[in-house]
Amino acid sequence: MKAIKIEGGKTLSGSIRVSGAKNSAVALIPAAILASDKVTICNVPDITDTDALAEILTFLGAKVNRASESIVIDPTSIENKEIPSEISKKLRASYYFMGALLGKYKKVSMYFPGGCSIGKRPINLHLKGFESLGAKVTIEKDKYLVEADELKGCPIYLDIASVGATINIMLAAVLAKGETIIDNAAKEPEIVNVATFLNSMGARITGAGTSKIRIKGVPKLNGCFHEVIPDRIEAGTYAIIGALCGSYLKIDNVIPKHLESLLLKLEEMGVDSEVGEDYIVLNKPSSYKAVSIKTMVYPGFPTDLQQPFTVLLTQAKGTSSVEETIFENRFMHVPYLNKMGANIVTVGNKASIKGPTPLVGCEVEATDLRAGAALVIAALIAEGETIITNVEHILRGYEEIVEKLTNVGAKIEIIEID
Ligand code: EPU
Numbered sequence: 232m233k234a235i236k237i238e239g240g241k242t243l244s245g246s247i248r249v250s251g252a253k254n255s256a257v258a259l260i261p262a263a264i265l266a267s268d269k270v271t272i273c274n275v276p277d278i279t280d281t282d283a284l285a286e287i288l289t290f291l292g293a294k295v296n297r298a299s300e301s302i303v304i305d306p307t308s309i310e311n312k313e314i315p316s317e318i319s320k321k322l323r324a325s326y327y328f329m330g331a332l333l334g335k336y337k338k339v340s341m342y343f344p345g346g347c348s349i350g351k352r353p354i355n356l357h358l359k360g361f362e363s364l365g366a367k368v369t370i371e372k373d374k375y376l377v378e379a380d381e382l383k384g385c386p387i388y389l390d391i392a393s394v395g396a397t398i399n400i401m402l403a404a405v406l407a408k409g410e411t412i413i414d415n416a417a418k419e420p421e422i423v424n425v426a427t428f429l430n431s432m433g434a435r436i437t438g439a440g441t442s443k444i445r446i447k448g449v450p451k452l453n454g455c456f457h458e459v460i461p462d463r464i465e466a467g468t469y470a471i472i473g474a475l476c477g478s479y480l481k482i483d484n485v486i487p488k489h490l491e492s493l494l495l496k497l498e499e500m501g502v503d504s505e506v507g508e509d510y511i512v513l514n515k516p517s518s519y520k521a522v523s524i525k526t527m528v529y530p531g532f533p534t535d536l537q538q539p540f541t542v543l544l545t546q547a548k549g550t551s552s553v554e555e556t557i558f559e560n561r562f563m564h565v566p567y568l569n570k571m572g573a574n575i576v577t578v579g580n581k582a583s584i585k586g587p588t589p590l591v592g593c594e595v596e597a598t599d600l601r602a603g604a605a606l607v608i609a610a611l612i613a614e615g616e617t618i619i620t621n622v623e624h625i626l627r628g629y630e631e632i633v634e635k636l637t638n639v640g641a642k643i644e645i646i647e648i649d
Pocket of ligand 1: 253352353395396
């Protein structure tokens with residue numbers, strides 16, 4: 232079994248280059264099957280989630296060529312087959328094949344998706360959107376069958392501004408007849424990246440990045456060339472690391488606007504950062520002020536940075552608080568941080584953190600991707616050695632995390648344990 236071993240207490244300097252955004256890439260790869268020609272996507276992160284999606288494409292019969300940071304997908308020989316549950320359950324984003332296959336073939340049979348157990352994560356809004364477009368949804372045990380004679384554009388209101396539902400409905404609607412309007416759409420940068428990709432293929436989508444997205448159906452989509460945006464959550468994770476152990480730690484290939492809520496909180500805590508056009512430089516201050524955060528949809532404080540940020544709050548003077556409003560089970564890192572010496576009390580979706588508390592290395596378990604990132608951060612500031620197990624979760628979402636941290640002075644390695 233793989234584990235990550237970290238010897239804490241090192242000062243980190245130098246530069247970390249941020250990879251392409253996981254949550255964009257995992258939608259762009261399934262979206263490529265809507266094209267009737269070859270698609271090239273650049274800046275694709277080399278993580279196990281993108282590997283699993285490439286495996287699904289290959290299973291469906293697409294020609295997939297991965298070289299360095301790009302992926303070339305030729306979807307012309309795809310067959311609309313049922314994706315085996317062993318692959319689709321490897322990750323959450325396999326559900327984007329529902330929208331894409333439904334959009335292209337008007338029929339899809341898919342097993343329930345996998346992904347981090349950070350809440351119940353129903354997909355009722357995705358299915359409601361497909362039904363509004365004219366599809367019939369049948370649920371059989373752990374499988375969905377979605378089919379339509381014809382998909383027709385229509386107005387769709389999302390009860391929750393869901394990232395997944397917004398993207399999946401866009402995928403199903405691009406080739407539908409007439410106009411679809413998604414109201415209360417999610418506004419995350421990844422949605423804009425997917426809409427731009429579809430538009431380069433010939434789709435007619437306007438309003439992505441606002442709460443009203445209009446999609447005028449087109450009969451066919453072409454191949455195109457596209458680039459994944461930088462990963463704002465990976466960038467934010469390294470920015471938090473810089474705030475805790477940086478001495479001129481530069482985070483490169485960043486869109487600072489995507490990180491505004493985090494940067495403002497860092498400033499409120501007294502962290503010294505320099506923000507350039509496409510980089511951020513962080514230095515560890517002598518002390519941190521306690522603050523409160525509440526996770527919100529974009530541009531609010533991202534739920535994906537809540538767990539990493541909680542580690543920073545353990546070092547702040549006074550009582551900080553965290554309110555998680557997006558997922559109901561995103562505090563699984565807390566018992567491990569407390570085991571390392573933190574003083575965190577959770578009640579429902581709120582956590583209260585008293586600090587500063589020194590952290591001490593020990594054996595901890597990554598229960599999900601961002602909990603794993605939080606434990607890496609905690610280990611970097613802890614005294615002594617930390618062993619993190621279940622690292623598969625971390626490797627699903629952080630490209631070359633061990634190499635990137637080693638290059639700036641961290642003592643971190645992947646080891647094999649029984
Ligand atoms: N929800 C419903 N019904 C639905 C869809 C969502 O009730 O049909 C609820 C969810 O249960 C949740 C809330 O709405 O409570 C928001 O969920 P959303 O659909 O926005 O999230 P998601 O699409 O499942 C994506 C990212 C997550 C990220 C969230 C929020 C991908 C593959 N995943 O998930 O990323 O936390 O948006 O920004 O894009 C991660 O990277 O660690 C991660 C979990």
